[in-house]
Amino acid sequence: MSNQYVPPLAINFVWNIADIDVVNPIINAVKNNFARDKDKPFSRGLNIPIFYFSSQNPNEIPQTGPASIAKKNIIFIFTSINTTGREIWKKYIEAFSKSQNIHIVPIAVDRNGLVHAGALTGLNCIRVYDWPTENKDLYAIVSLAHEIYRYGCISIDPADTGKSSSITIFLSHAKAGDTGKLHAEEIKRFIDDTNMNRFFDSTEISPGSQFNQEIEKSVQVSTLVAIESDAYSSRYWCQREILCAKQHNRPIIVVNSLNDYEDRIFPAASNVPCIHVLSDSPISKRDILRILAAAILETVRHFHSMQCLELYREIGWIGSDCDLSARPPEIRQALKVIKSDNLKKICYPEPPIYSDEADWHGHVGIEAYTPLWNASEKDCFARQRIGISISDVQGDGFASNHLHPDLLIRLAQDLARHLLARSATLVYGGDLRPDGFTEFILDEAAILKERIRGELQIIENHLAWPLYVSEPEIVSWRARYSQVMKTKEHEIPADVAAGIPERLFLLPNSPENSYVWSRCLTEMREKSIASSTIRICAGGKLSGYKGKMPGVLEEIVLSLNSQKPIFLMGAFGGVVENVCRVILGKDVPEALTEEWQVSHNASYSDIQAIAKNHGHGCEYTEIIELLQQQNISDLAARCGLSEQEYIQIMDSQFIDECLHLMLKGLKILSLGKP
Incomplete structure (x- = not known):
């Protein structure tokens, strides 16, 4: 049995930024239906990996092209005057590889997009310009979802013209x-x-x-x-x-x-x-389209869910002693599984149903669970205080980072759900911005508390001075999340406190004030990391931060120096990706040098000068040396994983795989067994 995780299906979108007005509504309509909605984290929607390839300049191409990373890979290429008329784009997309597991679907934005050669020779196009002006969002879902069904869910003859393989x-x-x-x-x-x-x-x-x-x-x-x-x-x-x-x-x-x-x-x-x-x-025609869109989406969800469950069983994530179901189990199904199949377990797709809805399972003698959650694990992380270091990353128009920023939000939501459901305490150092990571994690905790009908460990939200000085906002947050959040307020460090009123909000509008902020943020991070047992890191801004270095980078450095178990999910971009590159022995990224930081952050050289004069500057050379000294076997052992598994978690672009490996390691650390 191989434990290699190769998802059943991956979707890729390729487009020239000059076509964004036409392309963006189509991509958003498809993304909102094929990737789990961050605003509905417990919805039973699709969760197909989606990758994006474009650039910030019409005359520049993405640094790479779509790769074969799944058992079946679909590449939707938006073709137009901007891909046929710009030679660099013409060569880029016509050189794509086609193989048995890579299928290309051209989407013609205009008639000029019909004439591509190379990899697109002879391929029929989805013709956006023929769609009626009204209902374009639904035509997009129906047209693309049907192609995803045909090439992603069933096996078809390459010579098939469409009707015999259609839904x-x-x-x-x-x-x-x-x-x-x-x-x-x-x-x-x-x-x-x-x-x-x-x-x-x-x-x-x-x-x-x-x-x-x-x-x-x-x-x-x-x-x-x-x-x-x-x-x-x-x-x-x-x-x-x-x-x-x-x-x-x-x-x-x-x-x-x-x-x-x-x-x-x-x-x-x-x-x-x-x-x-x-x-x-x-x-109405719109209602007909809504019905067909819902029918095709449910069909794709159904088949893709079963393919995922079969994969999980094949690689050992779930046992062979269970029935697989594309929906949460029903009584008729449970009785059939017990009587005809002589099984007592049913595995169904994430997320788990409410505990109240599942109360009949025990009465008929069935155990129902999802690939990442089993009720028997409820208290298995009760002694763990797990620090979360996740923040957003700057986009580059999908030129080098081909994951949507929403993926980090979904990762944070999934982490919060699975760790809290297993009775871990989450330690998070975050601000109180609307739609920030703090809010997403707390919302997830509030929903989970209602869902499992039980007590949850409190999320500790650590705040540096002066972030908690804005009293009305703090009062509002504490009232809203009183059942799941405990705010830890860290005082201003003594070495910068002189002459600063403690209850006055200090704006970081000068190098001197920014230095005070950096000291306060370091103080908060040192205390929160000292109070946690494990650290999980992903993403992280490389510029535009308030401290003496990128926040996630500082939390990684502090965790490594204290030799705490640290899970580094590098494929989601940002700081953690750069850190993983250094640890894996690759080249030192420019972003982890002082020269790059100075050129990408206004007044950073002035702040660094003040910080170094007080013995608190950021020494990037020392950080690189620290990262290069890390032994992957030691990092893996501290996390309860093998060296190969730790490298997988550093490299994987798939949330399910990262969660499975992280949960496996945490179970070993907490219980001494996988």
């Missing part, structure tokens, strides 16, 4: 009444003008065929769209179609189009996505 939509509807039948007819007509397939009703069953067999045969290969009208749940065949889809583990969505009242929702028509549309006829 099949089963339109389940009541024949009685008007709403269900009329909506289904409109959706059918729309689908017939696309390269999708559909099953509509009994008129499509050949004479002499067994009615029930043909219906069930069609359901077994389809995504079922249940058009829930007033009569739907009371109809026998509607119930049969739902039950058949559940029995064969098919994707399902419910379209709520009630006109008035339904006396009983059919229980099996639950635990699936639901979209509401008006009962008025004819159904």
Whole structure:
């Protein structure tokens, strides 16, 4: 069994910045549906790795191109006058490699984008310029999601023209009444003008065929769209179609189009996505697109979830003694698993359901869990005080860093969720900006506390003077997060306190004041790191900070000097990426030199001069020497990991892999076993 993590699917977007007005809404629409929404961290959405390739100048290309990092890789290339008319861009995208696991989909922004050669020769384009002006967001989701389904979820013949590998939509509807039948007819007509397939009703069953067999045969290969009208749940065949889809583990969505009242929702028509549309006829084109977008997205989520679960089992993250489910388990499914499959465990995708919803599991003798969470681990980190060193990174237009900034937010949310659920205390040194990392972590803790219906360890939010002097803001934060946050206020160090009123907010508007800030930030970081047992680091600004060096860099240096276990997640860019490069024996990044810092931070040379005069300056040469002296085997051993596993956590661009390795190491440190 190999423990190498190669995700089932990765998506890549490539575009010229000159096309950003057309490209950005499309990318955002797709990103918001295929990468987990940072504003809905407990949603049951897709979480496909997405990478971005562009630049800040139309005449410059990204430093690298998309690579084969998953079992299947899809490259969406936005082509236009700006990619055909700029020679550097033309050569860049036409030189892309194609292979059995790399599929290129050109998206023509204008007609000039149709004429690319090289890797794009003969490829049919998605034609954005043909989309109607209205509903472009939904056309983007439907068009791109369908290609992701075809090339990412199923195996197709390279010569396939599209129809035979397309998604099949089963339109389940009541024949009685008007709403269900009329909506289904409109959706059918729309689908017939696309390269999708559909099953509509009994008129499509050949004479002499067994009615029930043909219906069930069609359901077994389809995504079922249940058009829930007033009569739907009371109809026998509607119930049969739902039950058949559940029995064969098919994707399902419910379209709520009630006109008035339904006396009983059919229980099996639950635990699936639901979209509401008006009962008025004819159904609008936008509502048809919304339904198809929801159906294709759920289909991709369903297949991708199963592929991920199968991968996790293959590489040993979950055991072979469990059933895999694309949805949280249901009673019928649990009874079948126990009786027919002789299993007592079900593994379903993240995130875990509320504990109240899971209370029936024990009554039927089933254990249900997700790949990264099992209720038996609730208190396993109770003695750990885990410091979080995560902050945002400066973007470069995706020229060298091809991850979206939202990924760091999702990493912080996932860390908070999994560590707090296992009773760890989180130690975070952060400010109180709206939409800052402090707020994301605290919001995650507040949601988790409600979700697990139990006590959580408090998050310690460490604040340096004078960040806590703004009293109304502090009072507001303490009131809002009183159940999950404890604020630790650190006093101004004695060597800079003379003559400064303690309750006066000091602006960092001069080198002298900025030096005072740097001393206060160092004081806070020394105390918070001394009080923690473990440190987790990712991202980190390389310029635009308030201390004597980038904040995450200072926390790394302090942690290394105290020989604390430190997890360095370098693939997310910023300070930690630069630190990992040095530790791994690569070249010294310019950003970790005083010359680069002086040239990228206003007044930094003046602040450094004052700091060095008082014996508190930042010596970048010494920092580089410290990093170069680190032995990866020692760093790994302190974190409960092998050397290879530690290198994986330094290099991995995938949150799931980083979390799995980090949790594995922490369990060994806390319990003495993986």
